Amino acid sequence: xxxxxxxxxxxxxxxxxxxxxxxxxxxxxxxxxxxxxxxxxxxxxxxxxxxxxxxxxxxxxxxxxxxxxxxxxxxxxxxxxxxxxxxxxxxxxxxxxxxxxxxxxxxxxxxxxxxxxxxxxxxxxxxxxxxxxxxxxxxxxxxxxxxxxxxxxxxxxxxxxxxxxxxxxxxxxxxxxxxxxxxxxxxxxxxxxxxxxxxxxxxxxxxxxxxxxxxxxxxxxxxxxxxxxxxxxxxxxxxxxxxxxxxxxxxxxxxxxxxxxxxxxxxxxxxxxxxxxxxxxxxxxxxxxxxxxxxxxxxxxxxxxxxxxxxxxxxxxxxxxxxxxxxxxxxxxxxxxxxxxxxxxxxxxxxxxxxxxxxxxxxxxxxxxxxxxxxxxxxxxxxxxxxxxxxxxxxxxxxxxxxxxxxxxxxxxxxxxxxxxxxxx
Numbered sequence: 001x002x003x004x005x006x007x008x009x010x011x012x013x014x015x016x017x018x019x020x021x022x023x024x025x026x027x028x029x030x031x032x033x034x035x036x037x038x039x040x041x042x043x044x045x046x047x048x049x050x051x052x053x054x055x056x057x058x059x060x061x062x063x064x065x066x067x068x069x070x071x072x073x074x075x076x077x078x079x080x081x082x083x084x085x086x087x088x089x090x091x092x093x094x095x096x097x098x099x100x101x102x103x104x105x106x107x108x109x110x111x112x113x114x115x116x117x118x119x120x121x122x123x124x125x126x127x128x129x130x131x132x133x134x135x136x137x138x139x140x141x142x143x144x145x146x147x148x149x150x151x152x153x154x155x156x157x158x159x160x161x162x163x164x165x166x167x168x169x170x171x172x173x174x175x176x177x178x179x180x181x182x183x184x185x186x187x188x189x190x191x192x193x194x195x196x197x198x199x200x201x202x203x204x205x206x207x208x209x210x211x212x213x214x215x216x217x218x219x220x221x222x223x224x225x226x227x228x229x230x231x232x233x234x235x236x237x238x239x240x241x242x243x244x245x246x247x248x249x250x251x252x253x254x255x256x257x258x259x260x261x262x263x264x265x266x267x268x269x270x271x272x273x274x275x276x277x278x279x280x281x282x283x284x285x286x287x288x289x290x291x292x293x294x295x296x297x298x299x300x301x302x303x304x305x306x307x308x309x310x311x312x313x314x315x316x317x318x319x320x321x322x323x324x325x326x327x328x329x330x331x332x333x334x335x336x337x338x339x340x341x342x343x344x345x346x347x348x349x350x351x352x353x354x355x356x357x358x359x360x361x362x363x364x365x366x367x368x369x370x371x372x373x374x375x376x377x378x379x380x381x382x383x384x385x386x387x388x389x390x391x392x393x394x395x396x397x398x399x400x401x402x403x404x405x406x407x408x409x410x411x412x413x414x415x416x417x418x419x420x421x422x423x424x425x
Contacts, residue, residue, distance in 0.1 A: 033267050034123060036116060036410030045109035046412050048098030049075045051298045052338075053414050055096075059334040061293050066325045066425055068418030069368045070207050070381030073130075074331070077205040077383040079106045080132060080154055081361065084146050084353030085343070092340040107153035114155065116411060124265030126211035131181045132156035135174055135202040137163050142201070146353050156203075163199040168192040174202060174384070181206035182380040185369045186326075189382055200359060201387040208380040209406065209415065211263035215244040217320075217374035227321055228400040229422050237423045239399075240374055241319040248316060248396065249308035250276075251300075256292055258308045259318060259396045263376060267410060270377060271308065272320070273403040274396070289401040289419065296403065305412075319397045323423035324371040331364040350387065362388040370416065379406060379416050 038046065053071030060067060075097060082093045083106070093099070099106055114130055121128045134150065136142060138160040150156045161170040171192045178189050185208075195202070217240040225239030247260040255276055262269045273296075275288025332344055342348055348360035368381035406416040 033265070033409055034120060038411055039109075039112065041105045041109040042112050042411060044100050045106060045113070047298075048100070050301070050412070050414055051098045052096065053417055054296055054298055054301065055338055056331075056334060057296060057417060058293075059337060060329070061419075065421050066327070066419065067421075068325050068327045068370050068416065069329065069366055070379075070383070070416050072413055072415045073205045073207045073368075073381045073383045074364070074366055076110060076130070076132065076154070076207075077203055077385050078335075078364070079110055080134075080150050080156060080203050080205075081343075081350070081385050081387070082106060083149055084350045084359075086351050087349040088347070089340075089342045089349045092342055096335065096338045096340045107149060111153040113408075113411060113413060117408065120265070120267045120408070120410075124211075124263075124267055126209070126263055126265060126268065128209050128211070128268070129181070130205070130207045132206075133174075133177055133204045134158045135161050135170065135204070137161070137200045139164075140200045140354070142354050143352070163195055164197045167195040167197070167199075170202075171195055174204060178204060178206055178382045178384075182208050182369070182382060183210075185378070185380045186367050186382050189365065189367050190384060194363060194365070194386065196388065198388045199362075199386055201353070203385040203387070204382060205384075206380070206382040207415065209268070210376070210378040211265075211268055212376035214262040214264055214266060215242060215246075216376070217242050219374050222322065222374060225319065225321070226399060227423055235422060235424050237321040237323075239319050239321055241317065243315065243317045245313040246316045246318060246396070247308055247311045248314050249304060249311050251295075251304055251307075255288070256295070256304065257396065258304055259316070260308055261318070261320075268406060268408055268415075270372075271305070271405050271407060272396070272398060273304070273405075274398055275400070275402070277400060289403075289421070292403060293419075305407075315394065317395045317397075319395075319399070320372070321398060321420070321423040322373050323420055324369075325418070325420070325425065326369045327367070327418075329366045331366055332361070335364060353387070359387050362386050368416070368418075370418065377406065381416065 085093050117128050132154045134156050136158050147158050163170050171190045174190050179187050222238050222240045224236050226234050227237045228234050249258045257274050259272050260269045275292040277288050343361045349357050350359040363386040366383045370379040401421045403419045405414050
């Protein structure tokens with residue numbers, strides 16, 4: 001009997017050990033968002049990033065076709081640049097990025113947002129990474145306070161390269177870093193000709209996201225469907241569909257409907273903004289998109305998202321086209337038009353970087369990729385800054401041009417934003 005008791009005891013002990021080990025490997029966070037209380041600095045920075053994202057969208061919207069970029073990546077890269085700005089250059093950049101001197105401490109806020117994303121990745125079944133790097137001309141002196149600040153708050157290390165004599169090698173090293181940080185999705189971001197012997201510093205930011213839907217689409221349910229690019233042009237696309245519980249909202253004027261498609265863990269979501277074509281006159285060429293884009297302001301988006309966040313879950317049939325798009329931008333012209341011209345000319349003051357007024361920004365290059373399929377979404381973007389001397393009916397059918405964004409729900413940060421005019425492009 002004693003032998004049997006000991007045997008039972010050790011079997012029970014072994015069973016409990018297995019349970020403990022399993023529990024330690026099961027993610028702590030699997031269905032409810034990780035709590036987050038934003039400090040005043042973080043809230044002000046997130047609000048500023050959103051305003052900047054929509055202002056930049058307005059400068060880019062006249063480009064034909066699909067549009068996709070990461071305002072978070074652009075803001076981060078230029079926040080690093082802003083850390084070295086002084087005088088009028090600093091004031092202009094603060095205005096463009098809505099850095100309120102009284103309420104915003106960009107290094108502290110971006111460090112908090114970065115820590116938030118790292119925590120989400122650890123506890124959710126998604127991949128969400130950000131990375132920053134500085135590539136410095138090897139014989140050019142940058143101040144220790146600047147290098148220390150960006151290392152402490154932006155996790156960016158300074159790397160030595162030779163732009164003067166080995167521009168091709170330097171471009172290859174930077175491109176290799178970007179390719180690694182974006183899991184091979186973005187390649188050859190910088191061409192050797194974009195780096196000259198006057199280049200002194202290249203700042204890079206990369207963001208990568210891959211997440212599965214909380215409610216995944218079944219591949220077997222994907223069927224060819226019509227997508228109406230204009231009232232006179234229709235393409236056939238692989239249309240994913242499913243019936244599940246989603247949050248839905250509608251603008252006060254009923255011209256825009258929103259649906260939230262959460263990813264695993266529910267800390268991140270894709271939000272679709274779909275113009276309602278039945279409220280438009282019949283002679284409108286592009287179904288609703290220009291009207292929606294004209295209304296896409298920070299105040300309107302905040303009101304729409306508030307209604308969406310407060311909505312109850314509804315059993316809804318959602319149909320969404322499968323799509324992939326890659327976008328590239330040179331943003332100097334747009335950033336100048338938004339109100340920071342001095343950063344790009346000989347009057348620039350980046351003396352916080354090197355103690356002189358010899359530096360100016362020559363290029364801001366951004367490249368972004370997104371793939372949306374039945375399993376979820378993969379999206380990535382990179383920004384580099386070159387500094388040189390001198391439906392409520394229970395059906396939500398996305399069958400015409402729409403705007404979408406990927407949001408980190410706890411802080412409200414818009415990581416990616418774009419529009420799809422033609423899913424086949």
